[in-house]
Amino acid sequence: xxxxxxxxxxxxxxxxxxxxxxxxxxxxxxxxxxxxxxxxxxxxxxxxxxxxxxxxxxxxxxxxxxxxxxxxxxxxxxxxxxxxxxxxxxxxxxxxxxxxxxxxxxxxxxxxxxxxxxxxxxxxxxxxxxxxxxxxxxxxxxxxxxxxxxxxxxxxxxxxxxxxxxxxxxxxxxxxxxxxxxx
Numbered sequence: 001x002x003x004x005x006x007x008x009x010x011x012x013x014x015x016x017x018x019x020x021x022x023x024x025x026x027x028x029x030x031x032x033x034x035x036x037x038x039x040x041x042x043x044x045x046x047x048x049x050x051x052x053x054x055x056x057x058x059x060x061x062x063x064x065x066x067x068x069x070x071x072x073x074x075x076x077x078x079x080x081x082x083x084x085x086x087x088x089x090x091x092x093x094x095x096x097x098x099x100x101x102x103x104x105x106x107x108x109x110x111x112x113x114x115x116x117x118x119x120x121x122x123x124x125x126x127x128x129x130x131x132x133x134x135x136x137x138x139x140x141x142x143x144x145x146x147x148x149x150x151x152x153x154x155x156x157x158x159x160x161x162x163x164x165x166x167x168x169x170x171x172x173x174x175x176x177x178x179x180x181x182x183x
Contacts, residue, residue, distance in 0.1 A: 019137060022059035026052045026130045033123050043112050045119050046105035049126040053102035056133040063137055064174035066158040075099065076157045083151065084142045084172045091132055098129025141172035 011028070012021035033048035054074060061068035061077045068074055078099045082092040101122040108114040114122075145168040146152050156162050161178040163169065169176065170183040 017058070017062070019059045019063035022055045022062060023130070023134060023137065026055040026059060026133075029055060030123065030127045030130055033119075033126070037116065037119055037123065042114065042116060042119055043109050045123070046108040046114065049119070049122050050102045050106035050109065052126045053098050053129050056098075056130045060133050060137050061158070064141060064172075065176065066174070067160070073157060076154050080144075080154055080158060080173075081136065083154075084144050091136075094128050094132045097125050098132070101125040101129075141174035143168055143170050144172040 010024070012018075012024055017025070029048045029052035033045045033052065036042075036048055037045035057074040057077045058068045060081070061074070066073075066077060066080075068077060078095050082095055085092040085095075087096075104114070105119065105122050105126075108119070144151075146155060146163050146165055149165070152163060152165060155173050155176070159173055159176045159178075161173075161176055163173070163176075163180065167180050170181045
């Protein structure tokens with residue numbers, strides 16, 4: 001029996017990636033995770049889910065001018081977006097679930113401990129995550145107030161600038177140059 005032909009989203013050209021390129025890579029990785037799982041390769045399916053979440057985070061971080069070149073920085077991106085959205089809101093919960101699923105799937109790539117149903121669930125969570133990031137990328141960043149030292153630390157990690165406690169930036173510290181915006 002011939003395997004089905006899958007049309008993946010086109011690869012962007014190699015080199016510097018734009019936010020849209022990262023998002024395209026993320027969508028492609030979600031589709032590839034389904035193909036890998038259908039072929040019985042659980043560890044590759046897991047790694048594709050993990051990669052889909054990582055590249056979606058790179059997409060929004062790049063759009064917002066945030067650093068994103070490590071796992072801790074991508075965790076900080078999720079935390080910042082969750083803080084902007086309100087941590088208990090449904091969109092923030094989708095982001096947190098996606099981050100957690102990506103970590104479990106990344107571990108599964110090395111350890112091969114998860115069952116097919118676990119991976120299938122993570123694929124759905126990863127796809128919802130990518131869709132949530134795409135929606136956030138189409139909206140302007142929300143204002144954000146630095147209310148505690150951990151907020152300040154996260155902004156420093158992402159932007160390399162240190163806002164004072166109590167400061168609100170109208171663009172949620174997206175593309176932040178150190179000058180607080182009051183728009």
